[in-house]
Amino acid sequence: MPQIKKITDLTAPELDLFSRYSESQLFHINEPKPGIFIAESPNVIERALNAGYEPLAVLIEEKQADGLIPKLFFAYPELPVYTAKFDLLINLTGFALTRGLLCAMKRKIMPSVAEICEGKHRIVVLENVMNPTNIGAIFRSAAALGMDAVLLTSGCSDPLYRRAARVSMGTVFQIPWTCFPKNADLSCGGLETLRSLGFQTAAMALKEDSVSIDDPKLLAAEKLAVILGTEGDGLASATIGGCDHTVMIPMAHGVDSLNVAAASAVAFWELTKNRKDLIS
Structure with a gap:
């Protein structure tokens, strides 16, 4: 099971992927290799994992970690997981719509x-x-x-x-x-x-x-x-x-x-x- 790190400051570098890059920047971040996207909510993330997308890092509301992390990410023991209280995370743009969970994921090579x-x-x-x-x-x-x-x-x-x-x-x-x-x-x-x-x-x-x-x-x-x-x-x-x-x-x-x-x-x-x- 992944190890969880608690975040108390939104300026923490661990949050860069979640808060300091636009979606377009994440798309191009690894060029010429496939970029990164952010999936949000347990349902969407579970479907992405089932489709074979690789998780790179997780940001989750503290009170949800014990229930969701073992369920969704048990197969990824080295996955970085960051948690914080809702009062802090609500200051991230759009976090209120995420149902408390964000996952940075690696894009795949596009088929023809x-x-x-x-x-x-x-x-x-x-x-x-x-x-x-x-x-x-x-x-x-x-x-x-x-x-x-x-x-x-x-x-x-x-x-x-x-x-x-x-x-x-x-x-x-x-x-x-x-x-x-x-x-x-x-x-x-x-x-x-x-x-x-x-x-x-x-x-x-x-x-x-x-x-x-x-x-x-x-x-x-x-x-x-x-x-x-x-x-x-x-x-x-x-x-x-x-x-x-x-x-x-x-x-x-x-x-x-x-x-x-x-x-x-x-x-x-x-x-x-x-x-x-x-x-x-």
Whole structure:
């Protein structure tokens, strides 16, 4: 079991990873090797550990240490664990949302798009979705509703950022995902890559030629990539023009759009509702 060290001063160097680096700085901290991310809350951290992410250090509220440390980190006897009273830790930005537990974890080498797509039939593609709350909500819906994988363009928020992982309830560690290379986003070869892997592409956009999300052509596609765009502006025109289908969700009361996270859940449900392996 890890040895626990008590912290009484927020300026302690042991807290550097948790309080003195931005998430972007942690992402790049070990370049060219994979960087670091901070996972928060017992549920999210447990799912990260189960997915094979390596813990580097833990910060936990003192009164929770005896219960959570043996449960989550028994297999890591050399893991540095730092504890402090809540009255001290509450001064760390965002600590009130962590349920008393933070864990610095090592990122993995990102798999290629081809590796992620192997054997998959229904995938999600996100273009420049920058809000981490939406990223987390989309991942949660994708995992729950039976999508097989998620691909992100380089303009998307990082799924391992704290808010994204928290909103996802840790499902960012349960569904396969990766990012397109910066020089190969959708308009620069990404769509061609998907086609070469056997996927039809469906852009979620409200256009005159849009078909409904329940169109038989979509449901019959052996491999389908559902592409959703950034908040507000939606998908780039070049992306829409390069896709095999343009798809919309029929709506009532004169409403013509949904938040990207809400739209994704509707689309995923429609495209996967006949899967036999979903829990009823």
